[in-house]
């Protein structure tokens with residue numbers, strides 16, 4: 001059974017303050033400070049602990065810069081923890097930056113294989129899903145055209161179709177996909193719903209309280225990198241919205 005355990009997780013970014021305007025200034029400052037660089041550490045996630053069990057549909061809410069995306073990226077191993085530990089039991093499918101790995105000079109079909117391997121699909125799996133990926137994206141006519149000639153909608157359709165072609169164990173979403181025409185959007189929403197239903201665990205970040213309430217059965221609230229509440233979507237979303245009104 002899939003599960004995730006996050007224990008006292010902290011993630012730190014180093015912020016540099018001495019971006020010198022010229023090489024001359026850089027060396028002048030370098031000697032003045034005996035070669036020391038000015039920086040400060042910023043904790044985007046601070047001492048966060050929680051567990052996710054099979055069946056959990058977890059929404060993450062919080063103000064801008066609260067650390068939501070950083071936490072998601074840490075769960076997907078994009079960022080290493082600076083402190084604490086993440087243990088994952090199951091295969092994570094991150095839908096974080098759909099289409100980020102596409103190469104403009106390659107055709108749609110070539111990108112299915114290139115991006116598919118980045119998403120963790122095997123060559124055999126890609127061979128099997130290729131016709132369905134093309135059909136869902138409605139790109140039969142243009143699949144052998146380099147993607148640099150695609151419209152934004154075509155590009156998004158192919159990227160989404162590929163990223164969602166197989167049912168993942170643990171589905172991780174950073175804001176829900178938007179783009180493409182209305183017909184494709186309703187098809188995409190239905191597919192997303194099916195992926196969410198079939199996943200053992202779903203974790204998503206969103207600024208939309210209604211979406212969180214409709215898709216999640218549990219919510220955590222992050223504030224300045226700290227976990228301030230964990231509970232049912234109705235309760236936590238209401239508390240979060242009430243807190244924002246009083247700000």
Ligand SMILES: Nc1ncnc2c1ncn2[C@@H]1O[C@H](COP(=O)(O)OP(=O)(O)OP(=O)(O)O)[C@@H](O)[C@H]1O
Nearest residue numbers: 013014042044062063064065066067068069070071
């Ligand atoms: N690579 C990075 N280097 C330095 N600082 C970063 C980096 N990534 C994020 N941060 C900072 O960490 C903090 C948390 O960012 P994060 O994107 O996780 O917030 P968020 O809650 O997802 O915000 P939003 O709702 O605006 O997307 C922010 O202050 C951000 O500026």
